[in-house]
Amino acid sequence: MFRTRRTYATASLLAVVVLLVALTSCGSEAGGAEPATTDPTATPAPGKEAAAAAKAEGRTVIDVRTPEEYDAGHVEGATLVNFQDPGFADAIAALDPDGSYVVYCRSGNRSAQAAKQMTAIGLDVIDGGGLPDMVDAGWPTA
Numbered sequence: 001m002f003r004t005r006r007t008y009a010t011a012s013l014l015a016v017v018v019l020l021v022a023l024t025s026c027g028s029e030a031g032g033a034e035p036a037t038t039d040p041t042a043t044p045a046p047g048k049e050a051a052a053a054a055k056a057e058g059r060t061v062i063d064v065r066t067p068e069e070y071d072a073g074h075v076e077g078a079t080l081v082n083f084q085d086p087g088f089a090d091a092i093a094a095l096d097p098d099g100s101y102v103v104y105c106r107s108g109n110r111s112a113q114a115a116k117q118m119t120a121i122g123l124d125v126i127d128g129g130g131l132p133d134m135v136d137a138g139w140p141t142a
Contacts, residue, residue: 054102
């Protein structure tokens with residue numbers, strides 16, 4: 001009877017050790033959830049947050065609005081690449097693949113679509129949202 005209790009005690013202790021090892025090994029590398037803010041490579045949220053980050057990083061600014069919108073006022077130094085132009089895909093393909101970019105439009109809709117297409121071809125781009133977001137983040141206008 002003593003041997004049976006000892007066997008159960010050993011088995012129980014072994015089960016506890018295995019359970020503890022399993023629980024402590026389930027960190028972020030094994031699929032545990034980490035807060036998004038701990039990832040230094042995370043892309044900032046589109047809009048003012050991204051526009052501010054882009055300014056701090058010195059990214060090249062791409063305005064994806066129409067020429068008329070651009071002429072009415074734009075971020076100083078921004079390059080116009082009209083998202084609605086049939087040549088948009090060719091224009092972004094001609095950009096320096098080693099560059100880093102921020103795109104903006106009037107309200108954030110076209111910039112989101114442009115950023116998606118630019119990312120799809122391998123460009124480093126973040127969505128600065130609309131012109132008001134860029135201005136709020138401190139980008140000067142012309």
